[in-house]
Amino acid sequence: MLNRRILRSKAVQAIYAFNQCREANYELAKQNIADAFLPDLNSMEVQDRAELKKKSKEAIALFEKQFAGKPITETNEELLKVVKGAFSYYENLVKKDFVFFKKHIISETEQIFDWYLMTLFALVKLAEIEETESTKSGKESLFGYAESSARLLKDNKIIQLIKDSQAIAMEMLKRSIHWDKPDQELMLKKLLRDVLRKDEVVLQYMTLTEPSLEQEAELAAHICKNILLKHELTVGYFEENDSRWDENRATIKSLVNKTIKDVKENGALHLMELSPNWEEDKKFFLQLFTSTIENDSQYEKIIGERAKNWDSDRIALTDMAILKAALDEMINFPGIPVKVTINEYIDISKQLSTPKSKQFINGLLDKASADLIKDGTIKKSGRGLIDNK
Structure with missing residues (x-):
């Protein structure tokens, strides 16, 4: 689950990124000044390039001086107008970045819950793909056992509970997240054929006649922890879609493990919360970022x-x-x-x-x-x- 240290770390990263943007905006503002003194190629009059270059340097120096809070004695109206425009340009860019980061740090953090749901539901999709592929191949199981000992992932009670969970279905619908895109299904098919079918823990589970709830939970946790959240196939996909995947993975794993453990202990599936009190934590997170910048x-x-x-x-x-x-x-x-x-x-x-x-x-x-x-x-x-x- 998310804790305050993780949120502090994310706030620091957002502050760092915002300050990087602010430095870039400063350079853009100076470029804006330089552009104001470029020769007018559409003018029929002769352009004094040396004079324009001189004015550009003077205006940039004036901008830097004023930016540093030093007194300005310049009286050239043309230079002052360009510098004023550059300041306005800079301030607008900074304001836009500030608004963006305030919104983005919350949405980016809340996306962790999306990946938590995606990881859980990937178990269901793997089970569905296995059943479909088994039917196509005419085999009872893709894992190479005789019919009498065949077992499908869909028979796992943890996976059944995830599939039947109205809470998960509603959250996935609300958040518009799924595993139905062609590239997603192709990736999970490859994971099933090339990884799960060769995994010793999965193969051992498939030989069990009547696995206990604890054994079923152990299998679900193993697939999530050691395959979905670790194998290069899925990790590559997650990294492409989440710029903070490396740091978010531990939180996602914790949420998944707690969910499965709760089923093992209580026999029912309950979705975990992003943090014990996300609304309060979100307020702390946002205030820390905002007031630090201000x-x-x-x-x-x-x-x-x-x-x-x-x-x-x-x-x-x-x-x-x-x-x-x-x-x-x-x-x-x-x-x-x-x-x-x-x-x-x-x-x-x-x-x-x-x-x-x-x-x-x-x-x-x-x-x-x-x-x-x-x-x-x-x-x-x-x-x-x-x-x-």
């Missing part, structure tokens, strides 16, 4: 003042995203203890950044948190206050 300059200053011998532009962009998200959580989430926040982002740095980042991030956050608690910027309440005494 307070970027404040956090940049806090980091810059405490990063000894490091200019802010020399700190790895991933480390900057981690530090800014951590600062935002310490400042804007009063119920989360400072020590919890620091430990969480140190662990995230191990996953996302360089080997040396852990020590750097730990030291800077320790120093920053002590200073910000002292000056009243960080104010904790309830459990957060108790834990930070």
Whole structure:
């Protein structure tokens, strides 16, 4: 299932991606200025290319100076107009990216639930394909056993429960997800013929006369965990359709395993939730991303003042995203203890950044948190206050 650490990690990645876009937008704005001073090829007048090039350089320098917050004394109206237009262009691009990321981080995360459903229902599709292929071949089973010992995947009670689940059917219909496309069916046919038919665990199961519910659950879990979520055929498909597949796979596997385990223990199938309280977690996730971006300059200053011998532009962009998200959580989430926040982002740095980042991030956050608690910027309440005494 999703937990807060996974959501923090996803927020950091989104912050990093947004900042990359912002840097690209900055370069596009400067290109916009350069384009404004290109020779007009449709003009009948002689173009002074040297003068245009000079104006372009002056306008870009003016843009960079103003962007850095330095005072401007330029009075040339033509240059000021072009620079103003470039700023407007830049700000519009940033706003569009911000809106996109706010929407995308939620939809991308909720897609994990889609893949969870897809993985479960792939068992049903494999069973249906096996039955169809067996009928076509005139054999009782595709697994090469005599009729008396033949067994089909569809006879597995776990797979039957998934197939008969109205909850799964409704969710798949609502989310418009299925395994009915030709390329999907072709992939599952290949998986059945080339992988399952040679898999020792599957072959051993097929010899059982009356498998127990536990054995049926073990087979379903094995196919999901060791074949569907691991074999290059299906993994390649998942990776093509989910840019975050590598990091989402562990959550999907956890949801699938818990579902099958629940059937084994209780005899009934219940869909897992994305997290114990997704609505609350979604609010935390969105607020963390949004407020970190909105307070970027404040956090940049806090980091810059405490990063000894490091200019802010020399700190790895991933480390900057981690530090800014951590600062935002310490400042804007009063119920989360400072020590919890620091430990969480140190662990995230191990996953996302360089080997040396852990020590750097730990030291800077320790120093920053002590200073910000002292000056009243960080104010904790309830459990957060108790834990930070």
